[in-house]
Amino acid sequence: MNFRKITFKNRVQDYLQTVEEKSLIIYSETSIIKNNIFLNKTKFDIYSTKTVTKQKNKIDKCFSNLNKYSKIIAIGGGTAIDIGKYIAHRHNKELICIPTMLSTNAYATNKVALIVNDKKTTLDSSLPTKILFDEKMLNNSKEFNVYGMADIFSIFTALNDWKLAVKYNNESLTSEFYDAQKLLNLTLEYVEREEFFSLINNCKMIYDLVGEAGEITNQYGSGKPESGSEHIFAKELEHIVNVPHAIAVANGIIIMSIAQQLFMQVDNIMDIYNALTKLKIYDLNKKYEIDYNLLTSVLMNLKPREDRFTVINLIYSDNLKIQQILLTYKEKFKL
Numbered sequence: 001m002n003f004r005k006i007t008f009k010n011r012v013q014d015y016l017q018t019v020e021e022k023s024l025i026i027y028s029e030t031s032i033i034k035n036n037i038f039l040n041k042t043k044f045d046i047y048s049t050k051t052v053t054k055q056k057n058k059i060d061k062c063f064s065n066l067n068k069y070s071k072i073i074a075i076g077g078g079t080a081i082d083i084g085k086y087i088a089h090r091h092n093k094e095l096i097c098i099p100t101m102l103s104t105n106a107y108a109t110n111k112v113a114l115i116v117n118d119k120k121t122t123l124d125s126s127l128p129t130k131i132l133f134d135e136k137m138l139n140n141s142k143e144f145n146v147y148g149m150a151d152i153f154s155i156f157t158a159l160n161d162w163k164l165a166v167k168y169n170n171e172s173l174t175s176e177f178y179d180a181q182k183l184l185n186l187t188l189e190y191v192e193r194e195e196f197f198s199l200i201n202n203c204k205m206i207y208d209l210v211g212e213a214g215e216i217t218n219q220y221g222s223g224k225p226e227s228g229s230e231h232i233f234a235k236e237l238e239h240i241v242n243v244p245h246a247i248a249v250a251n252g253i254i255i256m257s258i259a260q261q262l263f264m265q266v267d268n269i270m271d272i273y274n275a276l277t278k279l280k281i282y283d284l285n286k287k288y289e290i291d292y293n294l295l296t297s298v299l300m301n302l303k304p305r306e307d308r309f310t311v312i313n314l315i316y317s318d319n320l321k322i323q324q325i326l327l328t329y330k331e332k333f334k335l
Contacts, residue, residue, distance in 0.1 A: 003108035003211045007131045012037055012075070012098055015132055019043070021070035024063075026052065026084045028076025031100035035137050037075065045069070049079045056114040056123075059083060066091040074128075077144075078104035078245075082112040085125040097128035101141035102148040102206050103246060107131050108214030111223070120235065122223070135203060142200040146279045147246030148210035149191070150253075154230050155184040155213070156272050157253050160260045161228035161310040167264070169309040179216050180225035183209070188268075191275040199279070229256040229310035236298045243288045250281045251290060255299060258328045259311045262321055273333065296326055 012035070025039060025046045032039065039046050052062055066072070066087065071094040074084025081097055085106070088095035099107045106112075112125045138145065159181060165171040187209050191199060199206075217223045223231075233252030234245060253276070257269045276282060285291070299322055304313045315321045 001127055003127065003131060003215060004208070006128060007133050009133050009135070012132065012134050012137055015096075015098075016040070016044075016073075019071075019073070022068055023071045023073055024066065024069045025073045025075060026080050026087075027074075028080045028100065031076040031080070035100055035140055044073075049076060049083060052083055054079055054082065054113070054115050056086075056116045056121075059086060059114070063087045063091070066093055069093060071096060071129075074098065075100060077101050078106040078113075081106040081128075082114065082125075085128065086112045086114060086123065088128075089124070089126040094129045095126075096130050096132060098132045098134070100137060102138065102145040102203060102210050103141075103244070104148060105151060105210045105214035105217075108211035108218075110218050127218075133204075133207060138203040138207070139201070142203070143280075145203050145206050146200055147244060147281065148206060149187065149279060150246035150249045150276065150281060151226060152184065152187045152209055152213050153272055153276060154228070154249050154253055155180045155226045156268070157230040157256045157260065158224065158226050158228035159184070160257070160264065160266060161308075162224065164260065164263060164311055164314065165309040168314065171309065174220065176216050176220040176225045179219070180213075183212055183216065188271060188275055191278060192271070196278060196280070224308060228308070229259070229312050232302060232305055232310065232312055233298060236301055237290070237294075240294070240298065241288055241290070243290065244284070247281055247284050247288065247290070250276045251285070251295060254333055255295060255325065255329060256311060258325045259315050259321070261328075262324065263311065263314055292326075292330060295329070299325065 023044050025044045027048060029048045029050055052059055072084050072088045073096045074080045075098045084095055097107050110125050110127050111122050113120055113122055162177060213226050216225050230249055230252035233256055234248035237248040254273055257266055260266050302312050304316055
């Protein structure tokens with residue numbers, strides 16, 4: 001099922017008033033406060049993501065029996081949606097997904113990211129039964145909505161990793177490779193064409209683009225078309241500092257693109273860099289104290305993923321190549 005076919009437009013508060021069945025709500029406290037959403041505690045059982053967390057064992061314990069609920073409603077960003085998707089899938093319940101920002105494509109994928117044994121782990125899930133699109137509410141998070149586009153630009157490095165896997169690991173390309181390339185080109189052209197004001201004020205376009213990235217990964221069966229070495233880099237960076245995922249990914253895109261250039265021709269790095277700069281994602285590096293020394297430390301500590309061949313497999317423990325990457329980064333980019 002395509003995410004567009006399960007999307008319906010409504011105001012969040014109007015929808016909640018129409019729900020008559022006993023329902024469970026998973027919500028982001030920040031999103032509820034920011035958007036002035038009232039949750040009727042006599043009508044719903046409500047659980048904050050701060051209380052539940054993304055720890056799988058804690059979620060399993062908290063929601064071991066959902067027989068009394070006819071549906072689950074998830075309100076918030078990636079965390080609330082992932083928790084909702086996981087328990088709805090596990091207990092075979094209807095799920096209404098209400099994204100309050102578009103910083104991730106969680107609303108459009110059949111996977112969730114939870115913490116298992118202290119490690120961020122991707123688990124199978126299902127698409128929501130329905131996705132509520134509240135344009136007025138989403139426009140309250142304009143600065144966060146553009147973050148979701150970082151996970152579209154990560155297609156750039158992910159597909160280059162895929163090409164390296166063909167060359168060095170005897171893999172092959174599938175139709176999703178070309179679908180992802182088409183989406184990347186469309187997004188790049190859109191960002192280059194529009195002014196920043198227009199970009200942040202068109203949440204419907206962002207919703208469709210970010211959701212389509214999720215759709216491509218659903219078709220492939222994993223995040224490979226949009227997730228490669230840049231996400232491995234981002235995961236390591238996020239382990240060191242508490243930084244929004246999009247900012248970590250955006251930094252990983254540039255560093256890993258430079259690494260890929262050591263093994264293949266990589267065009268358009270500056271186009272990707274300029275697009276992410278236009279979205280003002282790199283402006284937040286200073287706020288989160290992301291500097292050359294930190295990025296150097298992250299790069300030095302990277303290890304390949306066992307289940308995905310990327311450029312990291314080719315530079316791992318090669319100090320000479322790592323120094324080449326860092327020198328190029330320092331000379332050409334101001335992040």
